[in-house]
Amino acid sequence: MKDDTKLTRLGRPHDERGLVNPAVARGSTMLAPSAAELYDFPPGRVHYGRVGLEAQQSLREAVSGLQGGAGCALTSSGLMANTLSVMTSVEAGGKVLAADCIYGPVRSFLLNTLPKYGVTTEFFAPRMGAEIGDLIDDNVQAILLESPGSLTMEIQDIPAIAKIAHQKGVITIIDDTWSAGLTLKPLQLGVDYAAQALTKYVGGHSDLLMGAVVARDEKLFDRLRTTERSFGFHTAPDDAYLALRGLRTMAIRMERSFSSAMTVADWLKSRPEVGRILHPAHADHPDHALYKRDFTGGCGLFSVEFPGWDIPTSERFLDALEIIGMGFSWGGYESLAIHCDPQLKRTKSARTHDGALIRFAVGMEAPEDLIADLERGFAAVG
Ligand SMILES: Cc1ncc(COP(=O)(O)O)c(C=O)c1O
Structure with missing residues (x-):
């Protein structure tokens, strides 16, 4: 089966x-x-x-x-x-x-x-x-x-x-x-x-x-x-x-989150503020080849680098979002975002990202609405 x-x-x-x-x-x-x-x-x-x-x-x-x-x-x-x-x-x-x-x-x-x-x-x-x-x-x-x-x-x-x-x-x-x-x-x-x-x-x-x-x-x-x-x-x-x-119903929810996440990720990639897209299914991801070898699909959870941003800039961006909420979980029907830097505790690996790191969990909303929300975030950063 x-x-x-x-x-x-x-x-x-x-x-x-x-x-x-x-x-x-x-x-x-x-x-x-x-x-x-x-x-x-x-x-x-x-x-x-x-x-x-x-x-x-x-x-x-x-x-x-x-x-x-x-x-x-x-x-x-x-x-x-x-x-x-x-x-x-x-x-x-x-x-x-x-x-x-x-x-x-x-x-x-x-x-x-x-x-x-x-x-x-x-x-x-x-x-x-x-x-x-x-x-x-x-x-x-x-x-x-x-x-x-x-x-x-x-x-x-x-x-x-x-x-x-x-x-x-x-x-x-x-x-x-x-x-x-x-x-x-x-x-x-x-x-x-x-x-x-x-x-x-x-x-x-x-x-x-x-x-x-x-x-x-x-x-x-x-x-x-x-x-x-x-x-x-x-x-x-x-x-x-x-x-x-x-x-x-998990397979269809994951597929939907995954495809919306890729749409949002591609849009983010076109923005000058954005560095690498750290979604394993995205060509930007340094381990994309391992992903292609071992995985058969993805989901809506990924992180994005914002070179030159610090924690206050990430906070301004997140506070301006109206649809995407801020919360520590993911995999639900609703989209979420968090800035990661305050909680990163690596000790054995070099800093893996440039600037600030924001993690997105894309849910069931229309990607167009999420993109409009992200535009609000970028506008607040100026
Ligand atoms: C990768 C991963 N493992 C485990 C957990 C913990 O799950 P729970 O909140 O059910 O304890 C989380 C929660 O965010 C997670 O992201």
């Missing part, structure tokens, strides 16, 4: 009435049929609500099936999908190698929380490929990727990194929220755990926070599920239902 068909078929319930969506069942207690069966958990029997009922199960099947994984864990946020993947993969005395472009709160987790459990982190320049092998010493247990990277949008050479990691017995994890498991198949490229924020394109309507981790094989899934259950992670059935509902 093609992905478009999978999105409509995966995780459908076996409902006697013919309903095509799972029930939103709420429950903690699950009564055992008999005393003898109280401690007997045959496959398929849920003994306690925390492990998830129909809606969570359907969502797990759909997210995992779309990526060709062995199984999926659900988390209450995308951040927790990353932290669960790491906690599954490391133990005291170990070290994580993390791409220098990872999402800021994941960086904080690695630097502030993980050391309490005896695990350290070393960051690496995100454009490093197989040379990452030189950084893998006996303590390295996991490599954490995010491609494209948060804000600066670097694409990593996933197959090269996964190959060397496997040779050295190191687990690879990727935050692939940008592809939503649709336009990139990291597990097929050799990655062990694909983590993503379902909050973004899967949810798609800016009304849901949730995350998922998909494991490449059964052994990795066992390890993931054990960690998920021992921490007591749980997601609400209503939220799982919303995520699954979003997943059904």
Whole structure:
């Protein structure tokens, strides 16, 4: 089956009435049929609500099936999908190698929380490929990727990194929220755990926070599920239902955001204020060749360089926008923009952009209206 068909078929319930969506069942207690069966958990029997009922199960099947994984864990946020993947993969005395472009709160987790459990982190320049092998010493247990990277949008050479990691017995994890498991198949490229924020394109309507981790094989899934259950992670059935509902229409929403983003990006490129367009699908992007090799499509999220602009100039530009809002998320129906410089925390890679960096998340609006809005921004800068 093609992905478009999978999105409509995966995780459908076996409902006697013919309903095509799972029930939103709420429950903690699950009564055992008999005393003898109280401690007997045959496959398929849920003994306690925390492990998830129909809606969570359907969502797990759909997210995992779309990526060709062995199984999926659900988390209450995308951040927790990353932290669960790491906690599954490391133990005291170990070290994580993390791409220098990872999402800021994941960086904080690695630097502030993980050391309490005896695990350290070393960051690496995100454009490093197989040379990452030189950084893998006996303590390295996991490599954490995010491609494209948060804000600066670097694409990593996933197959090269996964190959060397496997040779050295190191687990690879990727935050692939940008592809939503649709336009990139990291597990097929050799990655062990694909983590993503379902909050973004899967949810798609800016009304849901949730995350998922998909494991490449059964052994990795066992390890993931054990960690998920021992921490007591749980997601609400209503939220799982919303995520699954979003997943059904995700491909067309992503395509629309992607095509509008490219229209807006091309227009921006024609402006004298604009430097490089950091959308991996745009020829300007330094990793465009890797994008073409590994991805089958894109989405509406990209960053743009504004050479010569400083933070106050970016603020004047953003404050003049009337349709495009300012907010930290993306993947919803509404367009957003943020200036990135106040939150950039790279330590292992040279400054990647010239002037100010603004990230745009293009939503469902007509691109003409977004362009008119951006014209208002440029007019305010003068
Ligand atoms: C790449 C990436 N990963 C993870 C997250 C975190 O997702 P959540 O807000 O669901 O915790 C975000 C949020 O912006 C993100 O951009």
